[in-house]
Amino acid sequence: xxxxAHASRWHWGEIGDVANLGRGEWQVSRVYAVLGRPEPAVYxxxxxxxHIRSGEGTEDWDxxxxxxxxxxxxxxxxxxxxxxxxEQLAREAGAAIADVEDRDHLLAELATLPxxxxxxxxxxx
Numbered sequence: 317x318x319x320x321a322h323a324s325r326w327h328w329g330e331i332g333d334v335a336n337l338g339r340g341e342w343q344v345s346r347v348y349a350v351l352g353r354p355e356p357a358v359y360x361x362x363x364x365x366x367h368i369r370s371g372e373g374t375e376d377w378d379x380x381x382x383x384x385x386x387x388x389x390x391x392x393x394x395x396x397x398x399x400x401x402x403e404q405l406a407r408e409a410g411a412a413i414a415d416v417e418d419r420d421h422l423l424a425e426l427a428t429l430p431x432x433x434x435x436x437x438x439x440x441x
Contacts, residue, residue, distance in 0.1 A: 321347040335374045338367030338382060345385045349430075354393035361385040377418045380410035384425055391430040403429060 325340030332340070341364035348357035361382075368374055368382040383406035390399035403426060410426075413419040426432075 317347050318344075318351070334367050334370050334372035335378060338364045338374070338378060341367060342381060342385045345389055349385075349388045349392045352392060354389065357389035357392055358386070361389040376413050377410075377415075377422065380406045380413060380422050381425075383409060384422065384429075387426070388429055396431060399429065399431070 321340075321344045325337075325344050328336040328340040341360045345357050345360035345364055348354075348360060364385050365382040368378045383402045387399045387402035387406055390396075390402060406422065406426060410419055410422045413422065
């Protein structure tokens, strides 16, 4: 899984734009987070955010997902306060996502952040 994520990121580095680089870093960070490897997860999440912040070729969902990557990586690293801060940034930036399915996907991913307790849906909501 790690090799596949790095290979994908490398290939996008050869043919992609800055947004593709950021998305590749997101994927690598996610793999490390899933495997419980905080140091590389945080490193690649920060690289993701750096690429996406350039704005070159990005879409309205890229920045919220870059924040989600950092929130997830920091949660895996046991840095709850920092993770919560980036989760909030992801939610704020996510409010600007035009496509409802993209916005719902972000919220679903945020609900899976380590250490979060999912609240049951309210009746009639």
